[in-house]
């Protein structure tokens with residue numbers, strides 16, 4: 586197979602491959618960019634593999650950066666672009682099921698391709714667009730199959746994260762996992778427990794953001810992977826319920842965790858506990874803690890000005906996306922309009938602050954101050970008092986019986 590009309594990312598990189606080849610080495614495009622181009626998908630970056638060793642590569646180009654020199658990756662800078670060029674390599678050891686004990690640089694493309702995870706990821710493409718397909722990856726692409734290169738047991742023992750990658754690609758591409766590969770995942774699912782949670786998190790979120798997240802969830806249930814990632818095993822029936830929803834598509838990580846938290850019925854502290862186990866970032870935790878109550882309020886017809894205020898503009902969009910994914914009957918425009926009508930949208934917009942309250946002698950510093958400010962804020966949000974300093978002062982006096 587030869588690809589004509591290469592996307593611009595490849596065209597721009599061609600001189601880099603040519604320079605390597607002119608020096609007598611081999612160079613190919615490899616990995617996801619080749620796969621995605623054949624699928625007709627947009628690509629984000631191109632990876633290059635070469636028979637040249639890192640020192641040899643560095644001698645060929647004026648500007649390089651040692652981005653991952655210990656595993657053979659050199660970044661070549663060319664016309665304002667950076668290209669990761671990785672020396673062909675074999676890997677061995679894998680005593681921890683995560684990374685090889687030993688990486689050996691080699692000159693042979695087939696040896697490099699055969700240590701890769703899936704046939705659709707083991708394609709190489711020459712600078713002129715000619716595809717090298719040693720493991721029937723093109724057939725699998727055509728048949729929409731994720732299939733391990735060679736023996737799947739070996740591939741998953743080398744790197745157990747590949748089981749999550751299989752599920753991620755299945756969701757992203759709407760592919761089935763080949764039965765032999767699937768059986769191997771079922772046999773080895775417990776190896777996931779050896780993988781850093783952050784890496785599982787990244788793959789899981791990508792899976793959920795794919796076109797068929799429910800396919801991915803089903804694969805995780807069928808193979809029992811759910812039992813070896815944090816928390817999920819306790820929520821198998823909620824996961825079944827998610828799988829049975831009409832096909833949904835999520836747009837970002839916050840929506841992913843928001844959806845799960847709603848479906849799992851989690852309270853604020855349980856959301857934090859789950860996401861800490863998943864090693865999510867603090868801002869993901871706080872976003873999820875805003876989205877979840879909003880979606881619950883949509884569902885229970887308990888949407889109020891206070892809920893809108895607490896959710897905030899950004900998370901409100903995510904909440905609507907999650908509500909739509911679940912099939913909650915809600916008028917997005919109506920909700921957004923209600924939000925736009927809030928008298929204040931941020932604490933700082935309140936027309937009074939602690940300093941003013943103290944200076945006017947209404948309240949002394951201490952617990953009363955915080956309580957009064959909170960009540961004033963709620964009164965403004967609920968529309969019972971106008972956001973006006975003298976009216977707020979009068980209300981504060983009344984609240985404190987002064």
Ligand SMILES: Nc1ccn([C@@H]2O[C@H](COP(=O)(O)OP(=O)(O)OP(=O)(O)O)[C@@H](O)[C@H]2O)c(=O)n1
Pocket residue numbers: 615616617618632700701702703706707744746747750
């Ligand atoms: N655990 C892994 C990770 C990566 N690879 C190989 O390294 C390539 C590049 O890896 P990566 O960038 O993580 O995945 P892509 O397939 O490029 O997918 P994308 O970048 O679109 O996520 C893969 O195609 C595959 O050949 C592998 O064999 N095993």
Ligand SMILES: [Mg+2]
Pocket residue numbers: 616617618632
């Ligand atoms: Mg990639």
